[in-house]
Amino acid sequence: xxxxxxxxxxxxxxxxxxxxxxxxxxxxxxxxxxxxxxxxxxxxxxxxxxxxxxxxxxxxxxxxxxxxxxxxxxxxxxxxxxxxxxxxxxxxxxxxxxxxxxxxxxxxxxxxxxxxxxxxxxxxxxxxxxxxxxxxxxxxxxxxxxxxxxxxxxxxxxxxxxxxxxxxxxxxxxxxxxxxxxxxxxxxxxxxxxxxxxxxxxxxxxxxxxxxxxxxxxxxxxxxxxxxxxxxxxxxxxxxxxxxxxxxxxxxxxxxxxxxxxxxxxxxxxxxxxxxxxxxxxxxxxxxxxxxxxxxxxxxxxxxxxxxxxxxxxxxxxxxxxxxxxxxxxxxxxxxxxxxxxxxxxxxxxxxxxxxxxxxxxxxxxxxxxxxxxxxxxxxxxxxxxxxxxxxxxxxxxxxxxxxxxxxxxxxxxxxxxxxxxxxxxxxxxxxxxxxxxxxxxxxxxxxxxxxxxxxxxxxxxxxxxxxxxxxxxxxxxxxxxxxxxxxxxxxxxxxxxxxxxxxxxxxxxxxxxxxxxxxxxxxxxxxxxxxxxxxxxxxxxxxxxxxxxxxxxxxxxxxxxxxxxxxxxxxxxxxxxx
Numbered sequence: 001x002x003x004x005x006x007x008x009x010x011x012x013x014x015x016x017x018x019x020x021x022x023x024x025x026x027x028x029x030x031x032x033x034x035x036x037x038x039x040x041x042x043x044x045x046x047x048x049x050x051x052x053x054x055x056x057x058x059x060x061x062x063x064x065x066x067x068x069x070x071x072x073x074x075x076x077x078x079x080x081x082x083x084x085x086x087x088x089x090x091x092x093x094x095x096x097x098x099x100x101x102x103x104x105x106x107x108x109x110x111x112x113x114x115x116x117x118x119x120x121x122x123x124x125x126x127x128x129x130x131x132x133x134x135x136x137x138x139x140x141x142x143x144x145x146x147x148x149x150x151x152x153x154x155x156x157x158x159x160x161x162x163x164x165x166x167x168x169x170x171x172x173x174x175x176x177x178x179x180x181x182x183x184x185x186x187x188x189x190x191x192x193x194x195x196x197x198x199x200x201x202x203x204x205x206x207x208x209x210x211x212x213x214x215x216x217x218x219x220x221x222x223x224x225x226x227x228x229x230x231x232x233x234x235x236x237x238x239x240x241x242x243x244x245x246x247x248x249x250x251x252x253x254x255x256x257x258x259x260x261x262x263x264x265x266x267x268x269x270x271x272x273x274x275x276x277x278x279x280x281x282x283x284x285x286x287x288x289x290x291x292x293x294x295x296x297x298x299x300x301x302x303x304x305x306x307x308x309x310x311x312x313x314x315x316x317x318x319x320x321x322x323x324x325x326x327x328x329x330x331x332x333x334x335x336x337x338x339x340x341x342x343x344x345x346x347x348x349x350x351x352x353x354x355x356x357x358x359x360x361x362x363x364x365x366x367x368x369x370x371x372x373x374x375x376x377x378x379x380x381x382x383x384x385x386x387x388x389x390x391x392x393x394x395x396x397x398x399x400x401x402x403x404x405x406x407x408x409x410x411x412x413x414x415x416x417x418x419x420x421x422x423x424x425x426x427x428x429x430x431x432x433x434x435x436x437x438x439x440x441x442x443x444x445x446x447x448x449x450x451x452x453x454x455x456x457x458x459x460x461x462x463x464x465x466x467x468x469x470x471x472x473x474x475x476x477x478x479x480x481x482x483x484x485x486x487x488x489x490x491x492x493x494x495x496x497x498x499x500x501x502x503x504x505x506x507x508x509x510x511x512x513x514x515x516x517x518x519x520x521x522x523x524x525x526x527x528x529x530x531x532x533x534x535x536x537x538x539x540x541x542x543x544x545x546x547x548x549x550x551x552x553x554x555x556x557x558x559x560x561x562x563x564x565x566x567x568x569x570x571x572x573x574x575x576x577x578x579x
Contacts, residue, residue, distance in 0.1 A: 055097065056216045057106045059136035061129060061160070063152060064088045064112025066144040067172040070199040072096060072109035075209070081109050082336055082370045088112055089367045091121070091326050092338045093128050100209045103218060108132045113156055121333070124326045137216050138166040140208070141191065145171045145183050157189045166215040168193045170208055175201065299341065299348035300486040303382035305375065305406065307398050308332045308356025310390040311418040315460040316340065316353040318475055325353050332356055335371040337378045344479045347486070352378050357402050376405065383529065384485055384563075385411040386478075387453070391419045391434070395446040403447050410530040412489045412564040413453040414481050415443065421459040452556065453563055454481055485563035491531065493559050495524040498533075501558050510550040516541070521573055532567040540572035 060068045069081035069090050076096035082089050094109040110132050111125035133139065139160055143153065160167055171183040174196035183196040193211060197204035304312045313325035313334050320340045326333055332355070339352040355371035363369045379385060385406040389399055406413050423434040440455055447453075458474035493501075499522050507520075519538040526534045533555070535543075543551075552566050 055104050055106045056137040057108060057135055058138050058140060058212055058216075059108050059110060059132045060140050060142060061110050061113055061133065061156075062142035063114065063144075063156065066112070066142045066147075067199045068112075068142050069094075069109055071140075071142060071170065071172065071197070071205075072107060074199050074202060074205060075107050080336070082367055082374065084365075084367045084370065086365055086367050088121075088125075089335060091125050091128070091333065092324070092336060093132050094336050094338070098209075100213050103213055105212070105216075108136065114152060121326075121328065121330065124328060127323075128326060133160070133163060133165075136165060138168070138212050139163070140168045140170050140212070142170045142172050143186055143189075145174045145179050145186075145196070149186065149188060153189060157191065161190070166193075166212075167191055168195060168208065168211060168215075171196045172199055174198055174204070299350050300384060300482070301350045301352060301382040302384045302386060302482055303352045303354055303379045303411070304386045304388060305354055305357060305379055305402055306388035307390070307396070307402065308358060310356070310388045311460045312356070312388050313338075313353050315386070315388060315416065315418065316351055318460045319351055319479065332368060332371075335367055337374055345483060347483050349479070349482060352382060354378050357405070358398065379405060379411065380409045382411055383489060384482055385413050386416050386482075387413055387450075388416045388418050389443070391417050391423050391439070391457075395443050400446055403450050407449050407565055410565055410567065412485045412530070413450055414478070414485060414563060415447070415450065415453050415455045416478065417443070417455060417457045418460050420457040421462060452561070452565065454485070456481060481563070488560055488562045489530060489564045490528045491559070491561060492528055493525050493531075495522070497559075498523050498525065501555075505551075505554055507547075507550075510547050512544045512547045512550075516544040516547065518543075518547075518570075526569070530565050530567055531561055532569065534569045534571055536571055536573050538573065540570055543568055543570060 060072055062068050065085075065087035069083045072081050072094065073079055073083065075098040077098070078096065080096055081094050088111065090109055090111045092111070096107050096109070098105055098107055110129040113126055113129050114122050141157065141160060169186060169189065169191040171186050171194060174180055174183050175198050180196050183194065187194055195204055195208045195211065197208055199205070304315055306312050309329070309331035313327045316325050316338065317323055317327065320342050322340065324340045325338045334353055334355050337352050337354050339350055341348060341350045343349070354375035355368075357372055357375050360369070363372060387399070387403050387406060389395060403413065403415075417439070420434075425433070427433060436457060439457075443455065444451065456474065456478050458478065462472075462474075502520060502523060507517075518535075518541060521536045521538070523533050523535045526532050548568060551568070555561065555566060
């Protein structure tokens, strides 16, 4: 059955497009059955277990500001988690990988746990940490050697011991003999495995990870019985095919000799297996160039960007069908980038929820400044950017600035107008519902440079609810758009197609001053992701913006490239010396 349900009427029955075993048609089913299908399909769009999912997981837990993120960065040899002096910087779960003595492990950094804290943010952080505790194979409790033991420490230890998983106590910030002796006082917590470490300077880390690897037994090596049988069968089939090829070749040689003797002339031999044949269908396939961004891509990275409090984390939860990111009405809740991999129609999509990007004058804490920097980095590393706008506030100058970041970095862009229900069906201010066409016209007038980006109107909050609501179908449409835009980003047009395209264009229609006009001899696509075209012209000059816009519009009309920017490079044709 097709995954997309086309609803025809809001009555008790629904018309559904069906494709099954060669049958194509329209069926009428009850709305209850449609709800069942949509809920099942919504559950299928969930995080997939990749290769990392089979690795043992080590959870780093502890109270706020004890050095958990520093230890995480030390193990993963990265700067994934934001580190600072302010307590409570880490809020969501941050996953990474590390290797020790040939074995690979996953590690998760959690926010500071304060049991029984009534505040909203502390409760959300605790809920995220509990998920990590349930997933983990081993736990590392990090404490600060420079602080005294308090009742929350004992409460946390009792909570961890109750889980029955291997527990290790890492006494952090131990730098010197005096601090090493002070670390022995933490044995009062009742944890047998105590390791004095310094995450910042890398002291004692080896002893800790060695103990963790010994506590988590290595998985037994599986005997690949089925693989060996398949390999033997393939080898036998290959030997038979090779024997058949040799026999056929000998028969062809004998036939050729007989023909040569009887007719008095040689007969051209048939090409053997493995030799190229002459013909247009046997031209060598186009080679992939990793340096050109043209490669077999295992997954597509999708960065969710926007201003603070526009619904980015809610959108991540709706797209992945989980509660991966903390959602609260407080602006700037997300600090570290939170990512989750989902599989949709055979494509691996890694959604990355970034912190809200704002001006430097609006950021005061060091953690907020670093979160904006990390958001820009994750945007530049992504393939597709979801630019999230707040429908209740319209398009602001900050939205235009953030969209400019994505456009200038060459990311493909999809504009997501979130909270659309708040200005239409759920409007409570007495004003008439907003018109989608008028809103899109206003949006296009502000974001003129993103004219190629598709626009999707939705409510991420509705998408987090299972059932037959419109939010679920709009999430499916957004996922379809992501897959389509990612494919357009890696599209390649041959040089022959491009030159035939040039012959059909009337460049006289381009409103360009005579001094800026150039003659294009031919052009070729030099790279993908984003599509980059090299123009070989009569002179090397910067393209006039009107001419560049005209050429881009003509290329999009002929070849598509939906949702992705197009780059041009000008190269003058070499002239002979003395002419």
